Amino acid sequence: MSKSKQEPVVLSEYEARKTAVVLARNWAALFLLFLIVVFSFSGGAGFFSATNLQNVLHLSTTFLILAAAQTFVIISGGIDLSIGFVMGLSSVSAAKIMQILHAGDNPVGMTILIGMFVGLVVAVPPGLVSGILIAKYKVPPFIATLGMWGITNGITLHICEGFPVGFLPQLVTKIGNGFLFFILPGKESWMLIRPDGLSGEEIRSLTRIIPSSTIFVVVLLLILWHILHNTKFGQHNYAIGGNEDAALRSGIHVRRHLIIVYTLSSFLAGIAGVFNVFQTGIGNFTPFTAMYELYAVAAVVIGGASLSGGSGRIFGSVIGVMLIATLENGLSISGVAPFYRFIAVGLILILAVTIDQLFPKLISRRAAA
Amino acid sequence: MGFLLEARNVTKTFGGLTAVDNVSIGVKSGEVLAIVGDNGAGKSTLIKMISGVYSPDAGSFYFDDKQVKIEHPRDSLGLGIETIYQDLALAENLNVYSNIFLGREQTKRLLGLIEVLDHSYMYSESRKILERLDIKIPALKSKISTLSGGQRQAVAISRSIYWNARVLIMDEPTAALGIAEQRKVLDLVRSLKQHGIGVIIISHQMHDVFSVADRIVVMRRGQKVADTKRDETNTDEIVKYIVGAETVVT
Structure with missing residues (x-):
């Protein structure tokens, strides 16, 4: 019954709880x-x-921006389903x-x-309009x-008539697929843009370090x-959420804050769209099957945000994106059939939300014990 | 006349319901005005118009005898009108000091260039105000959602006191509190009064009302049915006004 006997128990209980909380909070990074x-x-x-790892990063660029x-938006308590198609609109407009x-x-x-500028400008009105509808006329996000x-x-399909927009200056892809360093081992090195006139063999042995996109x-x-x-x-974003x-x-x-948030979200989708032009050298419309906006929601939620608003972190969302990207890349390299990837992403999303739901109970249950 | 803050002939309707019907009230500096009335009498609607949450359909506001516009909470905060709401209006996902500084965050410049939130300033200022009010909250960095009802109320009160209000509106300030804490709040109201602050207090507790108020306004079904000095009335009379047994407008 003496206090000295009880204390270590209480302490270890506390430690265990703390560890559980830290694990629950950072499970995505650990995973x-x-x-x-x-x-x-x-x-x-x-x-x-x-x-390959640089490739995963490079291909995640637009996804990171969307997330x-x-x-x-999610921290402010809303959701933005338009970002996938705004990205396509910007991509196609810039390319056109x-x-x-x-x-x-x-x-x-x-x-x-000028192409870049137009691509970014067309991304503003969708967010501005959604923002005004949501903030002023109380339309659900x-x-x-x-x-x-x-x-x-x-509008995107009208502009591009259902086909990717091509025939752009070659410099576009050179910038978009640049690396900080291109090194021809033992010979020469370049920065940012791959030089012309390399032989096929030289291109194969070219070492690329850190994609410019990253x-x-x-x-x-x-x-x-x-x-x-x-x-x-x-701070106001968290408070509103x-x-x-x-x-x-x-x-x-x-x-005013909400209007800015939706405009910002849309504008960032525009940056992603213009970025996509630089990476692929064409203006891509967003196919219905892409579901970029839902993948972005999944990444943000996996990253620890709550759909009811008020919580979430940029770093968490980055982890969420990298988790999905690594999963897709790793499964395809390991030779797993593509449909398993959807299943995997779905499972992880559900796991994320379940952990999120369990997490507060984790604290209160232990505290009550 | 001589009111620090005055609402003249304000009316607010929600659809077909007239929540506040042509009501005028005023508070002088150093005065405690109690607004009492049954549920749905229009007390909260009235003070939400003063604090800028609702805009009135008719009527006007005067501050220091000058007509002022109150269309957004920012307007009333700008005049020095602070409000402690019945539901406390705290962002539960933010910590204690962030709530005290909510909407009025202190920033500093990093390297003279980038503006960032000054967490350490907000933290230490919050600690000071809580100490001044003799409120014990163990961790100012803990989220509101982890605090008890009384602690939350304490945070809401400190938030309003910190900004050196000229008028303080309290909507049921003692509702969530224990006996000792209730007494502390009433002591606080008295000390604010001594500092020349005009206090408007809404309460169901007749005992509280009679122990701090200088003047009592009774609302019933959206209308002001009595406006009397505390010393010239008693609990029975006020209760009669509240339930509608007598209707006298002075």
Whole structure:
């Protein structure tokens, strides 16, 4: 009955609880590490090589941007279903302008810049309209952005007539598929853009280090992280998602904030779309089967955000994206049939939400014991 | 006349329901005004118009005898009108000091360039205000969702006190509190009064009302049915006004 006997028990109980909470909170990151280890065995060098891992990063660029956009919206207590098709709209618009200017023999630099600019500008109205509908006319975010989902897709298909938009300046893909360093071992090295005139063998032996796309997306994510975690805007985003009424009564301009959030989300989708043009060299419309917006939601939720708003982290969403990307890449390299990937993503999503639901109970149950 | 804050002939309807019907109230500086009335009498609607949550369909507001516009909570906060709401209006997913500074976050510049939230300033200021009010909350970095009802109320009160309000509106401030804490809140109201702050307090507790109020306004079915000095009335009379046994407007 003496106190000294009880104390160690209480302490270990506390420690156990703490460990459980830390595990529950970071399970996605741990699971990602686990996947990397598993695929390194099952896929061998095909998976665990600098080339493939950089490839996973490179191919995740647009997905990372979309997930970051969705993170802002979900934290504010909403959802943005339009980002996938806004991405397609921007991609096709940017490419169409570049195609037209390029066909007219305009200077390449100007062609690319104007194309980029147009691609980014067309991404603003969908978000602005959704934002106004949601903030001012109290249309549920699901409906407002679902409306934009259809509208932007229709406009996109009208612009591109159902085909990818090609015949762009070659410089576009050179920039988009650039690496920080290209090294021809023992001979020469270049930065950012792969030089012309290399023989096929030289291209094969070319070592590429750090995709430019990764550098760009890391900088973009850092800026977004800064906005979300260090600024009033970010703080208000969490507050609105947590308790919109409280935010309003504290003097926060809730309407204005929500309009900005949806516009930002849409604009980021535009960046992803323009980025896609640089990576592929064509303007891609978003096919119905892509479901980018839902993958973004999945990544954000896997990253620890709650769909009811008020919680989530940019870093968490990044982990969510990398988890899905690694899973898809690893499974395909290990020779698993494609439909298993959908099953895997579905299972992980459900696992994420289940852990999220279990997580508060994990604390209270232990505390009650 | 001589009111610090005055609402003149304000009316608010929700659809076919007139929640507040042509009501005028005012509070002087250093005065405690109690608003009492049954559920649905329009008390909360009335103070939500003063705090900018609802905009009135008719009527006007005066602050320091000058007409002012209150269309958004920001307007009323800007005038120095702080409100403690019945539901406390805290963001439960944020921590204690973030709630105290919600909507008025302190920032600093990193390297003279990038503006960032000044967490350490907000933390230490929050600690100071909680100490001043003799409120014990173990961790200012813990989320509101982990606090008890009384602690949450304490946070809501500190938030309003911190900003040096000129008018403080309290909607059922003692509802969630234990006996000792209730006494503390009433002591706080008295000390605010001594500092020249105008306090509007909504309460169901007749005992509270009579122990702190200077003047009592009774609302019934959206209308003001009595406006009397505390010393010139008694509990029985007020209760009669509340239930509608007598209707006298002074």
